[in-house]
Amino acid sequence: MLTPEEWSVLALSVSVAGRAVLVGLPIALAVGWTMARTRFPGRTLVDAVLHSSLFLPPVVVGLVLILLFGADAPLGKALASVxxxxxxxxxxxxxxxxxxxxxxxxxxxxxxxxxxxxxxxxVAASLGAGFWDRMFSVTLPLAAPGLIAAAVIGFAAALGEFGAVITFAANIPGETQTLALAIYAALQQPGGEAVALRLAGISFTVAIAALLLSEALLAYGRKRAGA
Structure with missing residues (x-):
């Protein structure tokens, strides 16, 4: 059984990762469709910028977020005003x-x-289907397995993110302390290895559960498609 503190960390981690996917996946889908279906000048450069957080240190990403959304940053002040x-x-x-x-x-x-x-x-366009009709009746259903994979990959990555989160959101118990940050905090305490290992096991279990859920959704989608 999990302790109340562990339940709190787990719930916060799932919430943070879920919100990251809920907001990020539609944007990734829109941008992914644009990159897959259109050609424009500077496309390679845009693609490199969009993937920059893969090769930048997470701490740098967190610093950029502070410069953009910090209390004294222009965007931060604009958002604070509302x-x-x-x-x-x-x-x-x-x-x-x-x-x-x-x-x-x-x-x-x-x-x-x-x-x-x-x-x-x-072909759908030649039969009179509009853009959104084609998107929701042709493209998205056929791309569904890949989109489910994108959601699971994004959730797992967000669940385990450390550097950018601790830089931008800090490690505040009950507010921003996710599983990754709680593991780090446990390792800073004398004899905290057992707690860290337990939290790592929880993180692993959640990631596996997300993977199994995605497989179940894929199987259901294939069954519906076959029907």
């Missing part, structure tokens, strides 16, 4: 985790869209 504060909050932790997971979701979404034959979209 009652929204990101730095040192759970929403800020979700933002940091989402930024780090975004390239992984983007790549999976792009590959999912590219796996759908563009000629099917052209």
């Amino acid at each position: 009652g929204i504060r990101l730095i040192f909050t759970a929403n800020g932790a979700a933002l940091a985790a989402g930024v780090m997971a975004f390239p992984l979701m983007l790549r999976a979404c792009r590959q999912a869209i590219e796996s759908v034959d563009a000629r099917l979209d052209d």
